[in-house]
Amino acid sequence: MYWLNQVDKHAHEIPTWATERHPERRPCHLEKAPLHGSYNLCRIVEFNNGEKWIIRFPLPGKTSQAHLDEKVAGEVVALQLLRGRTNVPVPEVKAWGLADENPLGLGPFMMLQYIPGMDLGDLLEDPNDKHSSLMSVHLHSESVKVIYRQVAQFMLQIFKLDFEEMGGLPVGSPDRRRPLTLAAHEIMCRGGVNVLGLRREKLSTAKEFFDYLINQQWQQLHEQLTSACDEENAREKYIFVRVLKSLTSRHIWPDYNEGPFKLICDDFSLRNMRAQDDLKITGVIDQEFSYAGPAQLLATAPWWLLLERPHMWDFSEEMEDRFLRHLDMFKRVLEEEEEATPGHEDKELSRLIERSNENGTLWFIMVLQGFYQSPDNFPCTQLIRHTPDWDELAQGIPEEEIQAFVAKKIRHVKLHNKRKEDMLAAYEKLQWCQIDADTFFQVVEGLYGQTDDTVE
Template sequence: MFSTFVAISADRSNDDNNKTSRVNGSSSPSSSTTPVPPRSKRNQVARACDWCRVHRIKCDSSLPCRNCRNRGGNCTKKKAAEIRTLPHAVRLEIERLRQRVQELEEQLQNATNTVSNGDDQTIRKQSRQSGTKKGWDGIHTRTAYSSQTQWYGPSSAFYFIGRMSAYLSAALDQPQDDHNMQPNSASRIFTSPTSTKQVPEELPAPPWDRRHISILDEAEFREHYKSLWVDSASTRKPSALVDIILALCMQYGVALTPDSSVDPTITGRPDGHVDINDASIAGRWYYRRSQALLVSELESPSIATLQCHIFSVVYLCNASFQNMAHTTLALAVRTAHILGLHLEPRENLPRPQRELRKRIWWTLYTIESKTCMKLGRPCSVPDMTATCQLPADDHELARLSVSNIAAYGDKVTWLTYSRLATTYIPQAPYDIMDTNTLIDLVHEVQGQLWVGKVNETHRTGHLCQWVSTFHPDKLPCQLDGTFHHGAFNAGIKMVFSDGTAWMVRFPRVGRVSDDYTDEKVAMEVTALSLIRNRTTIPVPRVQAWGPAASNPLGLGPFIIMDFVNGVSLSDLLQDPNAERPSRVMREDISDYDLKVIYRQMANLLLQLFKLNFDRIGSLPSPQTEVKSPTPPRPLTFKAHSILQNRGVDTFGDRAKGFATTTEYFQYVVGQDWEQLVHQPNSAVGPYDAKNKYVAFKVLRSLIPDLVHAKYDRCKFKLICDDLGLANLTVRSREDLTVVGVVDLEWSYIGPAQLFGSAPWWLLQDRPVNSTWDCKGDEAPKIAARYFKCLDIFIRILEEEEAKMPGHEERELSSLVKWSQASGAMWLHMLLSSGFNDHRSFPFTQLRQHFGLTEWARREKEFDNAKELEAFASRKVSELDRYDEALEKMEENKALMESGNMTKEEFIANALNELGGIRGSSSFVINHEMKNDEGLFYRVAAWLGLQAAKLR
């Protein structure tokens, strides 16, 4: 048998956190709203107005059009510029909300200043003004049996139907009643979902057969149901919970049963016909009795009372009684508050009861979120005082809560759906600008082709034969396990017949630029050799390596090293019960274990700090015999990510070196600027583009203030951008002794102050990631943990430095403390990881360090309205073309996945799309001409070369 190499997901949200080490052992500027003047060229319109279309003459996008103005007639076209794509609509809505948030923040600031001045007259004036503000758009419509109108918000189907009705009335010049356009339902025929007709008690579909609403404990319910029949074999005691469950079961059961089996007299009910036998109100007698029984429980509710309310909401929604469902939902929320379900359950409760309370609360939260979104009405559940954590979904709990369907795999149980629905519905990460999806889709397909080639080499036995050629005795070997995928590499353990184990590792196609795979491997080999020869840090010995040209299998460059036996520290530190996949260190790590880990990391850094270099740049290649006096510009984690994930080459002339730290920092911050300018989707709209424009300018202006004079021109250090706790392999879960340091890619020679900065890795996760994002100027909860760990690490570093020979001046600990006191640590995080979000934690901390007054002064220097408008207009235009190209590419991807297009054809079509959305010819920024005419042509040519190599 052979192992199959699994294709990699395109999701990169945590790529920089997933290491192959587990293989080795386991305030914003003001923005003008003045529109950009139209070009002299006539705008293309998707549809001409009625008059121009009848007379077959050209129409424009104004309202009314020029022809209708000249003739003095009515122009029936509704608006000048239609939304053409879904991403376009989403982007406009995000931009509108951003501007609204800014307006509200300014009003709050003005209100605070007014109150402090005690100007009562101004307060009354502001109160009157705020009282006349326009509320959220919506519609008043008659939707049910009653003639009364109800209000529905813009996210509701009723609002959409109302808008469609208004449009048809205008387009057809014929009044349309939007009430007649609404789908037929029981709520339009009957005033109530109840009836006096009694039906026999049945259970067509048990509630535990459907796990979308997991708020029942099966064992408890069965016991409760049996207890109702103790006194009589023919009549059970009344129970609101049993009644509403029976009603729901009948509703589902009848809906799945043909009409003739419910009533033999019904042989062909027309589509859309609703009568007393409609499935949506089946079981209504039980629903009615359940509601009658609940009246007596309103003053003293129980968990069962709340369960009844939630099931009643579901029943009413299924029967299309939306207003009754919304009202019942409010009652359920209030009942949950009365029972204290919004709070974390007491520890003295049994675990199944604690988890049941959590599931009920979060199920209610999810149902209310969906219902309010469906009706376009405000939510009532969000509560700042709520402390209830998300429910668990482990196997043990699943077996305790249900008898027959506990698990579906290693990590999936019947509880998983509800947990994930709660996690991913209320929260949506805002990472849409981090990656150029046009390029990302191509890389995904390239990666799939490469994985197929790897599978083939193993199936034929060529992989093991090739690895054996590097053994001194040419011993045979076999694959132990399967490929493990990190962010940039795929590796596998190979075991020889004598028991020797090696790690064979390849850069992953689609994740590492083909232009730099050879250099990436060579730099890591140099770093491993340097560290192994000049320190006592336990790094694996390199047995063999080679560029892509030397690999007869065609799998790209490779590195073969000793296998390190142990456990990945990253696996031990991650929280298995986290709300979503995250590398943030779990909170129950003891201070003792934390100090053991930090002490070893401090010792590692102190050894590396003793290595000094004369110039900033790349490490020498192992194959280069003659060293260049000026090393080339380094291949850094950030520069490569901007190229591979965003499609922007920011290296410039790599032959030009850097004499000072200041020069290098200016170059690195310029890489982020190049990304903003040239990546077509780097800004979500004009407001976002203007804010980022000014933020970058301010960030560049701070560099002279944050360079340490002592280390500006000397003592350059060996830096690994990705070095952190995830690179460590420890002996075992019980013994945290570090036995290996792996994955030293993205290594280069850089400034000492960048090496000696307050570490980003103290909690494993990068502070630039979305988990750390700030709300306004409020730091995230994780910030307090970070600062506590920073204090611990600095104390340990000082202790270790005092003991180590050659560190009497305590340079490294002094440099770390300087980075914290000066605020340079935040600049270092942005320079190393990238900056495309002015809400990130490091950027917010940097702004607060300089103070809002000083920051506002610097922003004002770059608040050039004309420049900002030109820049924002250009970014919006690029984003429009990007959205259109993305829709076409996603259509082609669907064809490929359905088998109607080959992967090679998909790549070829993708290159055409990339070549068709190139940017405008030039853009003037601060009197500097930035030519990007060939940007997408360069990207297309580069991707075409990769496709040709694969073919």
């Protein structure tokens, strides 16, 4: 709230600031009210020649405070790379800076070319179904193909970008920065578990990368107080992640294990695209959480085929059938685009997506890219179904190991409940002015603090 108040306080300074960054120093004015996205607050300025920029600030609280600069810097590199080496319609970066380069004191920022159009997700949703964020079932298949065809063209260009190393952007920095993935970011912000840590060693193979992601889920499961709600839930989640840790070698493609590596954007999706009424895509925005990673993360079934992330779905045969039908549609469109695009005659991307589908690797990848996993959600259920010896692997886990974890999580549940009671009591004191706001927020932050396992 304090930060938002600061944005409002400095709003009148934004036009002058943008003018100073404009190559012709043209005067401008602010348009409309602030735009709030999932991770950013945006302001639009219009210059006296009709040119528009959108100014983006990462939202504190929605973005890890320790990684604000890193998130912005990585996105800028991704946008510049895509704009310089592909025809993907990403916005031009007009100006940007880290937190200590912002004269308004509002954190890191980007000033981007404003791309007109409507949010593609809004065009594809059913306007009469306010309870669903999935693609409308009433959308004609030809309209879906129009969208898939354009995105297939984007993916083919992105797939041609090769990296010799993996890691955060820019790749090859002296500190060997680990990638800032969306999953890790969400675990840190929502669960309060620092799964990124200070790791600086190089991730050299796809197997190392996938083990790294699974270990982040393992760490979250153990350290987040609310990662399980009761004994049965704790048991199911422990068994799932424990078996998951044993599957990496099965889903590694030896011919891509050591590269080449690809540009991965965890937030690349239909919802981060703008389009006209005729569904022509005018812009691909929000390239945050971009990094160089294994080819398998790109050469797999896109999670965004039905708009919403599959880890939000409960499993049902209806959803399974719908997702697989749209996957088949996308693969057919992709193959057609490969045939029509010079340099893609070998159909490498579509062949790899089919390979991922045939051996169940697509579900393994989808699980790794999710966060707040539950064994009964769609990707997890599918991975279990496509692992013939899952039950055998689960039965091989020592029962005493499972029981020790369950006992720990029950202690965590009790501790979390106690902290919630303390927070409610502190809130009442705040209302009666018996404590100040800083003290209250210390109590709130304590809800997500770490603990040892001796607490009962």
